[in-house]
Amino acid sequence: MKAFTALFTAIEQTTKTNAKIEALVQYFATAPAPDVLWCIAILTGKTPKRTVKTAELKAWAAEQAGLPFWLFEESYHIVGDLAETITLCLPEPLATSNYSLTDTIQFLHNLAALSEADKKQQVTGRWSELQATERFVFNKLITGNFRMGVSRQLVIKALARFYDREENEIAHRLMGQWQPQETTLPALLSGAGTTDRSYQPYPFFLAYQLDMEPEMLGNIADWQVEDKFDGIRGQIIVRDGQLFVWSRGEELLTDKFPEFAPLAGLLPDGTVLDGEIIPWRDGQPLPFALMQTRISRKAITRKALQDAPLVMVCYDLLEEHGTDIRNKPLRERRHALAALLQQLPEPVPLILSPELFCTGWEEVRQARLGSRSRNCEGLMLKRKDSVYETGRRRGNWWKWKVDPFTIDGVLIYAQQGHGRRANLLTDYTFAVWDGDVLVPFTKAYSGLTDKELLEVDNWIKRHTLEKFGPVRSVQPVLVFELAFEGINLSSRHKSGVALRFPRITRWRRDKPASEANTKQDLLDLIAMGNL
Amino acid sequence: MLRFDAKGIYCEQAGLYIDPWQPVDKALITHAHADHARPGSKAYLCHHDSVAILKLRLGADIRVEGVGYGEVFTVNGVRISLHPAGHIIGSAQIRLEYKGEVWVVSGDYKLQADGVSVPFEPLRCHHFITESTFGLPVYKFPQPAAVHEAINTWWRDNAAAGINSVIIGYALGKAQRILAHLDPDAGPVYTHGAVDNIHTLLAAQGLVLPPARRVTPDMQKKDIQGAMIIAPPSAIGTSWMNRFAPFSLGICSGWMQLRGTRRRRSADRGFILSDHADWDQLNEAVKATGAEHVYVTHGYKPVYARWLREAYGLDAAEVETLYDSGQEDVVPGAAGPGDQDLNPEL
Numbered sequence: 001m002k003a004f005t006a007l008f009t010a011i012e013q014t015t016k017t018n019a020k021i022e023a024l025v026q027y028f029a030t031a032p033a034p035d036v037l038w039c040i041a042i043l044t045g046k047t048p049k050r051t052v053k054t055a056e057l058k059a060w061a062a063e064q065a066g067l068p069f070w071l072f073e074e075s076y077h078i079v080g081d082l083a084e085t086i087t088l089c090l091p092e093p094l095a096t097s098n099y100s101l102t103d104t105i106q107f108l109h110n111l112a113a114l115s116e117a118d119k120k121q122q123v124t125g126r127w128s129e130l131q132a133t134e135r136f137v138f139n140k141l142i143t144g145n146f147r148m149g150v151s152r153q154l155v156i157k158a159l160a161r162f163y164d165r166e167e168n169e170i171a172h173r174l175m176g177q178w179q180p181q182e183t184t185l186p187a188l189l190s191g192a193g194t195t196d197r198s199y200q201p202y203p204f205f206l207a208y209q210l211d212m213e214p215e216m217l218g219n220i221a222d223w224q225v226e227d228k229f230d231g232i233r234g235q236i237i238v239r240d241g242q243l244f245v246w247s248r249g250e251e252l253l254t255d256k257f258p259e260f261a262p263l264a265g266l267l268p269d270g271t272v273l274d275g276e277i278i279p280w281r282d283g284q285p286l287p288f289a290l291m292q293t294r295i296s297r298k299a300i301t302r303k304a305l306q307d308a309p310l311v312m313v314c315y316d317l318l319e320e321h322g323t324d325i326r327n328k329p330l331r332e333r334r335h336a337l338a339a340l341l342q343q344l345p346e347p348v349p350l351i352l353s354p355e356l357f358c359t360g361w362e363e364v365r366q367a368r369l370g371s372r373s374r375n376c377e378g379l380m381l382k383r384k385d386s387v388y389e390t391g392r393r394r395g396n397w398w399k400w401k402v403d404p405f406t407i408d409g410v411l412i413y414a415q416q417g418h419g420r421r422a423n424l425l426t427d428y429t430f431a432v433w434d435g436d437v438l439v440p441f442t443k444a445y446s447g448l449t450d451k452e453l454l455e456v457d458n459w460i461k462r463h464t465l466e467k468f469g470p471v472r473s474v475q476p477v478l479v480f481e482l483a484f485e486g487i488n489l490s491s492r493h494k495s496g497v498a499l500r501f502p503r504i505t506r507w508r509r510d511k512p513a514s515e516a517n518t519k520q521d522l523l524d525l526i527a528m529g530n531l
Numbered sequence: 532m533l534r535f536d537a538k539g540i541y542c543e544q545a546g547l548y549i550d551p552w553q554p555v556d557k558a559l560i561t562h563a564h565a566d567h568a569r570p571g572s573k574a575y576l577c578h579h580d581s582v583a584i585l586k587l588r589l590g591a592d593i594r595v596e597g598v599g600y601g602e603v604f605t606v607n608g609v610r611i612s613l614h615p616a617g618h619i620i621g622s623a624q625i626r627l628e629y630k631g632e633v634w635v636v637s638g639d640y641k642l643q644a645d646g647v648s649v650p651f652e653p654l655r656c657h658h659f660i661t662e663s664t665f666g667l668p669v670y671k672f673p674q675p676a677a678v679h680e681a682i683n684t685w686w687r688d689n690a691a692a693g694i695n696s697v698i699i700g701y702a703l704g705k706a707q708r709i710l711a712h713l714d715p716d717a718g719p720v721y722t723h724g725a726v727d728n729i730h731t732l733l734a735a736q737g738l739v740l741p742p743a744r745r746v747t748p749d750m751q752k753k754d755i756q757g758a759m760i761i762a763p764p765s766a767i768g769t770s771w772m773n774r775f776a777p778f779s780l781g782i783c784s785g786w787m788q789l790r791g792t793r794r795r796r797s798a799d800r801g802f803i804l805s806d807h808a809d810w811d812q813l814n815e816a817v818k819a820t821g822a823e824h825v826y827v828t829h830g831y832k833p834v835y836a837r838w839l840r841e842a843y844g845l846d847a848a849e850v851e852t853l854y855d856s857g858q859e860d861v862v863p864g865a866a867g868p869g870d871q872d873l874n875p876e877l
Contacts, residue, residue, distance in 0.1 A: 012790075071838060074831075088668075088670075089669055
C-alpha cells in the first residue's frame with residue numbers, strides 16, 4: 001500500500017500528463033506483479049466489490065473518532081467524500097503497518113464472509129495502523145469508488161510505454177471483463193491463454209464536437225453525413241455462435257436486450273457491429289426518455305418490451321468473418337455493413353444508419369437544424385476514407401450537436417457543494433414563473449466560473465431568507481440562463497417537468513427576476529419537441 | 532453588555548462598536564483584515580502594530596489610535612484591554628469588563644505559534660465570542676514546522692528541476708509567515724507588490740523579516756530562476772504570474788485540508804497552513820475561557836454551536852455577522868478585498 005499510496009500522491013500532486021505517466025511507469029517498474037495487476041484493474045474501473053455498508057463505516061468511524069453521529073454526518077456533508085471524511089475525523093494512528101496492495105484487496109475480499117462485529121473489529125483495526133494518505137487510499141478502496149486522476153487512456157499510454165507496445169493493442173487487451181484474481185500480468189498483456197476471450201469488444205472510436213465552420217472540413221463529397229441518434233452506443237458481437245452486447249461504458253448488456261438474442265444465429269461468426277441502441281417504432285426513433293425508464297429496471301417486463309422496442313442503428317462494421325477490418329476506409333466498411341444487413345431475414349432489430357445526402361455544407365446546416373424533429377441530437381460527420389481509430393480523436397470524425405434548449409430561471413434555493421466545491425454555496429435550485437408564483441423546476445451545479453461561484457456564494461450569504469437544514473432560500477433576484485438537452489413531462493417532479501443534463505450557461509446580470517421564463521414556456525418546449 | 536446589531540458588535544455602555552461592518556462613531560478593531568476593519572467610521576482604535584496597515588487600507592486621513600497588549604483604558608465605566616490573538620501581526624482579542632462581567636471578542640485567532648505574531652493568550656471570561664471558520668472535526672492542521680519543511684522541500688525540488696515556485700498566501704499575515712520560514716539557502720525570494728507594500732510598512736515599525744525582492748516590471752525573465760515568489764490570491768492566473776513560467780503553484784490555506792479545495796484551482800500543491808484555529812484549537816480556546824455563554828460567528832456556526840452545547844453543556848448560540856470566513860484563508864480564485872485595496876503594482 002505504501003508504494004501505491006506514493007503513486008497516488010505523485011499523481012495528485014501534478015496536473016501534467018507526462019508527470020502522471022512517469023509516476024505510473026515508475027510504479028510498473030518497481031511494484032510486484034500482482035500489485036501491478038490490481039493497480040491496472042483499479043485505475044481502469046475494476047474496483048473490488050464492496051463488502052461493507054456505508055452506514056456501518058459511518059457508525060464505526062464516528063465511534064472511533066469520539067464524535068456524535070450527527071457531527072460526523074455534517075462533516076461528511078461538507079467534505080462530500082466519505083473516504084476522506086473518515087480519514088480526517090479519525091485520531092492519529094497507533095501503529096504502522098506494511099500491507100501490499102494485493103494484501104489489502106484480499107483483506108477487503110475476506111470481509112464479505114465475516115459477521116458485522118468481526119468486520120468492525122477488522123476495519124477499525126486497520127484504521128488505527130494506517131498513516132493519513134494511506135488511510136485515505138484504503139478508505140477509497142473500501143468504499144469502492146476509487147478514482148485517481150488518471151484516465152484509462154493514460155494508463156494505456158503508460159503501459160504501452162513501459163512494455164513497449166502499441167497503445168491500441170493495450171487498449172484492446174484491457175477491454176472486457178477480465179478479473180485480476182483470475183489472470184496474471186503476462187496473460188493479460190501478452191495474450192497467452194486468451195483464446196477464450198471471444199467476448200472482447202474493440203475500443204470505441206469517439207468524436208469531438210465540431211468547433212469550426214463545416215466548410216473548414218473541405219469537400220462535402222469526402223464526407224458521410226448521418227443523424228446522431230440519442231441512445232446507448234454499443235457493439236454487438238457474434239463469435240463462436242455467441243452474442244455479446246457491450247455499451248461504450250464497457251458494460252456487458254447482453255441480458256438487458258432480449259430482442260437481440262436471435263442475432264446469435266443470424267449474424268455470421270466473427271461479426272462486430274458498432275451502432276446506437278435506441279427505442280424505435282414505425283420507422284423512426286422514439287424519445288430517449290422511454291429507454292431510460294427501461295434501462296434502469298432490473299427485470300424487463302413484457303410491457304417495457306412493448307413500450308420501448310429496441311433496435312441498433314448500425315453505422316460501422318469492425319470485424320467481418322473474424323477479420324479485424326478497422327484499418328479499411330469507412331466507405332468500404334460501410335459497403336460491407338450494408339451488404340451484411342441486407343442479407344438478413346426480416347424482421348431483424350438492426351437498421352442501417354441512413355446516410356443524409358447533402359450536396360453542400362449549407363444543406364448540412366439545414367439538416368442539423370431539423371435534427372430535433374427527427375428525435376436526434378444532431379449530425380455525425382465522418383470522412384469517407386477514415387479508418388476506425390480508438391478513443392476520442394480530432395480530425396476524421398466529428399459530432400455536430402444541435403444547440404441546447406435554454407431558459408432563464410430565478411435562483412431560489414442554494415446548498416453547499418460537495419468535493420471540489422465544499423464550503424461554498426454552489427448547488428442551486430431554479431424557478432420559473434407560474435402566474436405570480438415561482439415554481440422550482442430544476443437544479444444545476446455546473447457552468448459558472450470559480451470566480452462567479454464565489455461572487456454568488458457571497459451574495460447568497462447576504463440575501464438568505466430562511467434556512468431549512470443545509471438548504472437556504474434566497475431572495476428571488478438573480479437570473480441565470482440554463483441549457484439542457486431535453487425536456488419531458490414528469491410526474492416525479494413538483495414542477496411537472498424533467499430536464500435532461502441541465503447546466504448553467506450564463507449569469508443574466510442584465511435581467512431582473514420578473515423577466516425570467518414561465519412554466520408555460522417550458523410546456524411549450526415540450527409541445528414543440530413532440531410535434 | 533454586548534449585543535449584535537445591524538452595524539456590528541455594539542457595547543452600549545461604552546458607546547462603541549467592535550469590528551463594525553457599517554460606519555459608526557467609534558470602532559474598536561481586532562485586526563486589519565478587510566472584513567474586520569471596514570472604512571467610514573469616525574474614529575478607530577486598534578493595536579499599535581495595526582495602525583499603519585489600517586491607514587494604508589482605509590485612508591491616510593482616518594482618525595486612528597494605537598494601544599499595546601494588556602493596557603487597560605476605561606470608557607464610561609467599561610474597562611477595555613487588547614490581548615494577543617495570534618492570528619496575524621497586531622491582531623487582538625478585545626476584553627471588556629463592566630461591573631464584574633467579562634466579555635471577550637476574539638476576532639480571528641489561532642493557538643499555533645507562527646513565529647511572526649504574538650502568540651494567543653487565553654483569557655477567562657463569562658461571555659466569549661468565537662469564530663468558527665474551521666469548526667468541523669475534519670479540520671485538524673498539521674504541525675506548522677512540518678508544513679514549512681514541506682514548502683522548502685517543494686521549493687528545492689522545483690529549483691533542481693529548473694522551475695520557479697509561486698506560493699500563494701494572503702498579503703497580510705500569511706505572506707510574512709511564509710517568508711519567515713523559508714530556507715535562506717534554497718534560492719532567491721521575490722514578492723508581489725501587494726506583499727511588498729505590507730512588508731515595507733511592517734519593517735518601518737520594526738518587524739524583521741528575511742530579505743526578499745519586490746518584482747518590478749524591468750526584471751528580466753532570465754534573472755528569476757529557481758526562485759520562490761510570494762504572491763496574493765488575486766495574482767493567480769494573471770499575466771503577472773505567467774512571467775515566472777515554468778513554475779509550480781502552491782497555495783497555503785487551511786482549506787487545503789480538503790482534497791476538493793486543493794483541486795479546485797489546479798494548484799500543483801496545497802499546503803495546510805492557516806492563521807485560524809482548527810477544530811482542536813477552537814475547543815481548547817473555548818474551554819480555556821471558562822465562559823458559560825459562547826457566541827459563534829463566521830464559519831460553521833450552527834454545527835459548532837450545537838457541538839458546544841452538547842459536548843460541553845455551554846450556552847452557545849450562532850450569531851449572524853458579516854465577517855467572511857473565507858477571506859483571510861485563501862480560497863483559490865478569490866480576489867480578497869484586501870488585495871484590491873492595495874492596488875498591487877504589476
